[in-house]
Amino acid sequence: MPADFAADTAPGSTKPDAVLTVDGVFRKFGGLRAVDVAHLEVQRGTITSLIGPNGAGKTTLFNLLTGFDKPDGGEWHLDGGTLVGIASYQVARRGMVRTFQLTKSLARLTVLENVLLGAPDQPGERLSRALFGGWAAKEATNTEKAFSLLDQFGLTDKRDDYAGSLSGGQRKLLEMARALMVDPAVIMLDEPMAGVNPALTQDLLHHVKALRDEQGKTVVFIEHDMDVVMDISDWVVCLAEGAVISEGPPEHVSTDERVIDAYLGSTHGDHA
Amino acid sequence: MDVGKILIDGLRAAVGVPAAAFAVSAVGLNLQFGYTGLLNFGHVGSMLLGAYGLAITVDLGGPMWLGVVAGIGAAVLFGLALGYPTLRLRADFLAITTIAASEILRLVFRSEFARPLTGGVFGIQSFADGFFALNPYPDGVYGLGTFRFDERQLWVMTLGWLLVGLGLAATRRLVYSPWGRTLKAVREDEDATASLGKNVFLIKLQSLMLGGAIGALGGMVLAIDQQNVNPDFFQPIVTFYVYTIVIMGGAATITGPVIGAVLFWFLFEAMDGFVGAAVELGWLGPWFDSTDVGPIRFAVFGLGLMLLMIFRPQGILGSREELMIDAR
Numbered sequence: 001m002p003a004d005f006a007a008d009t010a011p012g013s014t015k016p017d018a019v020l021t022v023d024g025v026f027r028k029f030g031g032l033r034a035v036d037v038a039h040l041e042v043q044r045g046t047i048t049s050l051i052g053p054n055g056a057g058k059t060t061l062f063n064l065l066t067g068f069d070k071p072d073g074g075e076w077h078l079d080g081g082t083l084v085g086i087a088s089y090q091v092a093r094r095g096m097v098r099t100f101q102l103t104k105s106l107a108r109l110t111v112l113e114n115v116l117l118g119a120p121d122q123p124g125e126r127l128s129r130a131l132f133g134g135w136a137a138k139e140a141t142n143t144e145k146a147f148s149l150l151d152q153f154g155l156t157d158k159r160d161d162y163a164g165s166l167s168g169g170q171r172k173l174l175e176m177a178r179a180l181m182v183d184p185a186v187i188m189l190d191e192p193m194a195g196v197n198p199a200l201t202q203d204l205l206h207h208v209k210a211l212r213d214e215q216g217k218t219v220v221f222i223e224h225d226m227d228v229v230m231d232i233s234d235w236v237v238c239l240a241e242g243a244v245i246s247e248g249p250p251e252h253v254s255t256d257e258r259v260i261d262a263y264l265g266s267t268h269g270d271h272a
Numbered sequence: 273m274d275v276g277k278i279l280i281d282g283l284r285a286a287v288g289v290p291a292a293a294f295a296v297s298a299v300g301l302n303l304q305f306g307y308t309g310l311l312n313f314g315h316v317g318s319m320l321l322g323a324y325g326l327a328i329t330v331d332l333g334g335p336m337w338l339g340v341v342a343g344i345g346a347a348v349l350f351g352l353a354l355g356y357p358t359l360r361l362r363a364d365f366l367a368i369t370t371i372a373a374s375e376i377l378r379l380v381f382r383s384e385f386a387r388p389l390t391g392g393v394f395g396i397q398s399f400a401d402g403f404f405a406l407n408p409y410p411d412g413v414y415g416l417g418t419f420r421f422d423e424r425q426l427w428v429m430t431l432g433w434l435l436v437g438l439g440l441a442a443t444r445r446l447v448y449s450p451w452g453r454t455l456k457a458v459r460e461d462e463d464a465t466a467s468l469g470k471n472v473f474l475i476k477l478q479s480l481m482l483g484g485a486i487g488a489l490g491g492m493v494l495a496i497d498q499q500n501v502n503p504d505f506f507q508p509i510v511t512f513y514v515y516t517i518v519i520m521g522g523a524a525t526i527t528g529p530v531i532g533a534v535l536f537w538f539l540f541e542a543m544d545g546f547v548g549a550a551v552e553l554g555w556l557g558p559w560f561d562s563t564d565v566g567p568i569r570f571a572v573f574g575l576g577l578m579l580l581m582i583f584r585p586q587g588i589l590g591s592r593e594e595l596m597i598d599a600r
């Protein structure tokens with residue numbers, strides 16, 4: 001059940017209830033303007049896909065919005081609060097968590113420890129509490145939550161293995177489970193399906209939809225597989241050479257001349 | 273060659289004061305290097321500050337407890353001063369900064385202008401009388417044959433191994449806590465840890481400061497034992513002894529640093545006896561005489577370390593499985 005909302009389909013259009021707004025954010029690498037977004041709004045409670053040929057600046061935009069890279073200009077707001085100059089860990093605490101295109105599993109932590117680390121409210125992460133106690137009860141409830149996430153992502157059998165022993169696809173799943181443990185309002189997934197076993201992809205898509213439908217979360221989703229994008233998205237934003245060239249419902253964007261041109265003109269020959 | 277005596281000398285060293293003091297120090301470095309992945313190459317600086325904090329305070333007429341507080345405080349501040357500017361940068365900056373800072377400390381402490389406070393190249397002596405006045409052991413020698421300690425040594429050993437016990441208990445508590453989990457997470461991947469809302473900079477700073485405080489305690493034990501602090505003891509090589517100990521015992525294991533320290537001092541002492549006897553018996557031919565014992569011992573030690581790295585890189589207690597994990 002896609003989220004219903006009306007917005008016009010011009011690039012940079014306003015949304016009735018935007019959770020994330022981006023204004024004039026740009027980032028240069030040498031002479032290259034890797035990201036140059038004039039205006040972008042993400043509607044709350046939707047699955048918004050970010051597409052675009054390789055090198056379009058999707059990952060860089062994620063890095064900028066989540067504090068992992070600093071833009072050369074511009075501002076952006078989460079739920080009305082500015083995120084300019086906010087450190088990456090603070091962005092996560094304010095409710096926007098991202099995953100990485102190149103998976104970053106914490107290899108020599110167990111799968112369960114990876115997920116537990118995501119818990120946002122563990123007092124035992126303070127040095128004094130760690131020494132003098134008073135965190136076991138919270139750990140127990142966190143562990144229950146972690147078990148249920150691991151179960152959803154089919155990682156229950158692996159929970160005591162080192163994360164470094166997982167396959168590439170399993171690492172993607174773990175990274176998503178870990179991010180969900182933070183319980184963010186907005187979750188940004190950078191190519192979460194890449195390398196995941198096709199049998200699991202359907203499951204994953206199901207989970208992503210459930211995040212929206214059951215928990216009211218906003219999902220921003222970078223994906224290369226057009227079938228997936230068409231199936232899952234409420235809204236699609238296409239980036240090319242750092243700028244938003246088209247946005248709208250999936251059917252609109254997939255038939256947009258500018259989008260087709262961008263993909264065909266892509267020197268990388270990536271026909272995602 | 274008196275193999276029995278060589279082994280017993282080795283054993284004496286293995287349970288003696290330096291082994292205990294280095295074990296304490298290694299517990300601190302293990303927290304930084306083993307669990308957090310911080311390349312602190314200036315650990316000896318914390319030991320120096322612990323030793324001098326105590327010695328200077330008492331020398332100025334203060335009580336010993338205040339000296340202990342001063343030593344720990346100085347080491348914590350040292351960690352803060354080193355970590356604050358460097359921990360946001362790439363890991364190698366910490367390594368370079370710490371090794372330089374520990375040398376600067378040593379050179380400043382031995383300099384002429386610092387002499388009124390630090391005693392310059394002469395150091396400070398007889399500042400631990402208060403500790404020895406509390407010695408509960410009656411005068412005498414304890415032990416069997418050549419495996420003997422006098423009451424003073426026994427008293428410092430008691431202190432040293434007690435601190436080792438406390439250090440292990442604290443490590444166990446910390447590394448199995450959520451805080452300890454954040455340390456390991458930072459070691460594995462800082463970006464991933466930050467993406468989950470953890471303040472990576474603070475975690476590294478805490479680890480550096482706490483490890484420094486523990487290192488300071490190790491330095492104090494050495495200083496108390498000698499009733500003497502001297503800047504030239506605190507050379508960079510001491511940091512690398514502690515690294516050897518941590519790696520040999522097994523980095524990121526709880527008791528590894530202690531096993532490592534015991535083994536290190538056993539080998540160090542036994543090797544001394546063995547090489548000395550070998551030279552005397554002419555086993556090393558006409559090319560080496562007794563003045564070469566020290567260098568040969570180090571060379572053999574280095575060779576041993578290389579073999580360890582080749583055949584058991586995870587150390588004695590470390591798990592091979594963990595080491596072999598591809599940390600992508």
Ligand SMILES: Nc1ncnc2c1ncn2[C@@H]1O[C@H](COP(=O)(O)OP(=O)(O)O)[C@@H](O)[C@H]1O
Pocket residue numbers: 029032034052053054055056057058059060061
């Ligand atoms: N750290 C960097 N230094 C220099 N150039 C970069 C860096 N990161 C990304 N780029 C460049 O910025 C552009 C956008 O990259 P990226 O955001 O990874 O694209 P996408 O995720 O859409 O495939 C590419 O041309 C890439 O080469």
Ligand SMILES: [Mg+2]
Pocket residue numbers: 058059060101
């Ligand atoms: Mg990318």
